[in-house]
Amino acid sequence: MLEYLLSFLILTGAVFTFIGSLGLARLKDFYTRLHGPTKATTLGVGSLLIASALLFSTRGDGVSLHEVLVTLFLFITAPVSAHLLAKAALHLELPSLAPAPQEETHDRQAGNSRGPGPHKGA
Amino acid sequence: MLSWVIPVAFALVTAAVAMNFWRLIRGPSLPDRILALDTLYVNTIALLVLLGIHLASALYFEAALLIALMGFVGTVALCKYLLRGDIIE
Amino acid sequence: MRRLLPHPLLTPILALIWLLLNNSLSPGHILLGLLLGWFIPWFTLRFWPERVRIRRPLTLLRFIAVVLYDIVVANLSVARRILGRPAALRPAFVSVPLELKTELAISLLANTICLTPGTVSARLAPDRRCLLVHGLHVPDAGALVASIKQRYEAPLKEVFESC
Numbered sequence: 447m448l449e450y451l452l453s454f455l456i457l458t459g460a461v462f463t464f465i466g467s468l469g470l471a472r473l474k475d476f477y478t479r480l481h482g483p484t485k486a487t488t489l490g491v492g493s494l495l496i497a498s499a500l501l502f503s504t505r506g507d508g509v510s511l512h513e514v515l516v517t518l519f520l521f522i523t524a525p526v527s528a529h530l531l532a533k534a535a536l537h538l539e540l541p542s543l544a545p546a547p548q549e550e551t552h553d554r555q556a557g558n559s560r561g562p563g564p565h566k567g568a
Numbered sequence: 569m570l571s572w573v574i575p576v577a578f579a580l581v582t583a584a585v586a587m588n589f590w591r592l593i594r595g596p597s598l599p600d601r602i603l604a605l606d607t608l609y610v611n612t613i614a615l616l617v618l619l620g621i622h623l624a625s626a627l628y629f630e631a632a633l634l635i636a637l638m639g640f641v642g643t644v645a646l647c648k649y650l651l652r653g654d655i656i657e
Numbered sequence: 658m659r660r661l662l663p664h665p666l667l668t669p670i671l672a673l674i675w676l677l678l679n680n681s682l683s684p685g686h687i688l689l690g691l692l693l694g695w696f697i698p699w700f701t702l703r704f705w706p707e708r709v710r711i712r713r714p715l716t717l718l719r720f721i722a723v724v725l726y727d728i729v730v731a732n733l734s735v736a737r738r739i740l741g742r743p744a745a746l747r748p749a750f751v752s753v754p755l756e757l758k759t760e761l762a763i764s765l766l767a768n769t770i771c772l773t774p775g776t777v778s779a780r781l782a783p784d785r786r787c788l789l790v791h792g793l794h795v796p797d798a799g800a801l802v803a804s805i806k807q808r809y810e811a812p813l814k815e816v817f818e819s820c
Contacts, residue, residue, distance in 0.1 A: 453573040456621070460577035462732065463614050467584035469739040470591050470607055476600055477777075478748050479591075481793040482739055483607035485774035489732045491610055494577075494617045498629075501621055510626065512680040516613065516633055523640040525771030525778075527606055530647035532779035532791060535599045537651050543748050 448504060455497035462490030475543045476535050484528040492517050574622050581618060585611050602646045609639030666709055668694035709761060713816050720812040727773045727808070735774040738794050749795040750779070753788045753802050756810060762817040763788075769809050776801070 469482020495513040502510035588611060592604035613632045620628035668691065675690035676682060698705070711717055738746060757763050763785060767778040770790055780789040795801055 449569050453569045456570075456573050456577050456618070459614065460580040460618075462736065463611055464580040464584045465736045465739055467587040467607060467611065469735075470604065471587040472739065472743065473746075474743055475748075476597060476603075477779075477791050478743075478746060478793055479600065480603060480777055480791075481735060481775060483588075483603065483610070484771070484777070485728075485732060485735055487607060487610040487614070488772070489728060489774075491614045491617070494614050494621075498617050498621050501624075502626055505624070510680060512629060512677050513617075515674065515677045516617075516629070516636055519633070519636050519640075520610070520613075521772065522768075523636070524610075525768040527640060527643040527647070528771045528777050529767060529779070530644060530651075531599055531603055531606070532777050534602075534647045534650040535597075536779055536789075538597065538599065540597055540599065542750075543746070545750070 448500070452497050452501060455493045455500070459490045459492070459494035459497065462493070463487055466490060476540045477532065477542045480528060480532060480535075484524050488520055488524045491520055574618065577618055578622075581611060581614050585615070598650060602643060602650075605646075606639065606643045609635055664698040664705065664709070666711070667698045670694070671697055711816055716812050717816045720809070720816065723808060723812075724769055724773065731774040735793060746794050747796060749792055749798060751790045751792055751795060751798045751801055753790055753805055755786060755788055757814055757818065759817055762813050766809055766813055770805060776805075
């Protein structure tokens with residue numbers, strides 16, 4: 447029973463990691479590419495780490511929960527780096543499939559070429 | 569069952585790493601390359617965790633934690649560089 | 658009290674992280690974790706001038722459960738979109754007007770939007786009135802804004818900003 451659960455978690459993790467990177471390689475513009483890896487990999491690595499915690503907890507030498515720490519850390523940092531990458535891409539005005547946002551032109555008129563402009567993020 | 573699941577998982581994650589490398593080399597813009605590097609860190613964590621499961625050793629956990637920490641700092645520093653043209657303000 | 662224990666919430670969290678890092682529950686580590694949890698907030702007080710108050714812990718728990726559920730469900734849909742035809746995607750930038758005021762609540766909302774697949778928060782307006790969100794597949798922008806406001810913003814407002 448445990449073996450099936452572990453196998454399921456490991457396979458899910460590997461498949462999601464693979465699909466995330468497939469999105470990175472396959473999609474057409476930067477903004478859509480951003481969605482693949484930052485998301486699918488968090489769930490992928492998350493379930494791999496849960497599998498690892500389960501495996502080491504059931505081997506007999508006590509509960510092993512420190513994998514939770516890596517999961518927690520990834521879940522906190524992944525959105526921050528995704529947000530920063532999206533902000534950097536908007537700042538560099540990378541071409542996108544979606545129509546560009548309105549505020550961008552507004553910002554440019556405000557004379558924001560480089561340096562600390564009105565981009566104050568969270 | 570685990571005996572065939574783990575090699576399959578290794579193959580999938582390795583293919584993912586290969587695709588990241590492709591995007592890292594090919595990537596038309598700088599954020600693309602940074603994104604590829606960031607994904608590379610995360611996939612390396614996945615590989616290390618898999619190796620830990622395969623070898624039934626908890627030693628690789630510290631390495632995975634360190635890569636998670638350093639990868640995040642690296643990505644943030646590179647993004648800051650793109651946003652401000654400068655890392656330390 | 659305020660000077661001795663500036664962040665009552667941070668102390669148990671840091672102690673828990675210390676225990677997880679050491680992977681043990683021995684009394685010595687619990688004591689050391691609590692000491693560190695007391696010392697670090699005290700030492701870094703200048704970086705965190707505001708005290709965080711959680712008003713409705715149950716709402717926060719329900720919010721976390723909703724986010725975890727959304728992560729799993731939306732991951733499946735993003736995976737399907739990646740495997741499907743790229744031409745069928747309809748990415749879009751959507752501007753979400755914000756009702757939140759405090760920094761913590763806004764950054765939590767931005768992180769939640771980034772964490773749930775299919776949406777990335779791209780930029781916060783300088784006056785903090787709206788958040789620019791990029792969606793991978795947005796057939797209906799109004800529905801996306803409504804779901805973000807209802808599922809994530811309302812509970813966050815209740816937890817961190819209700820008076």
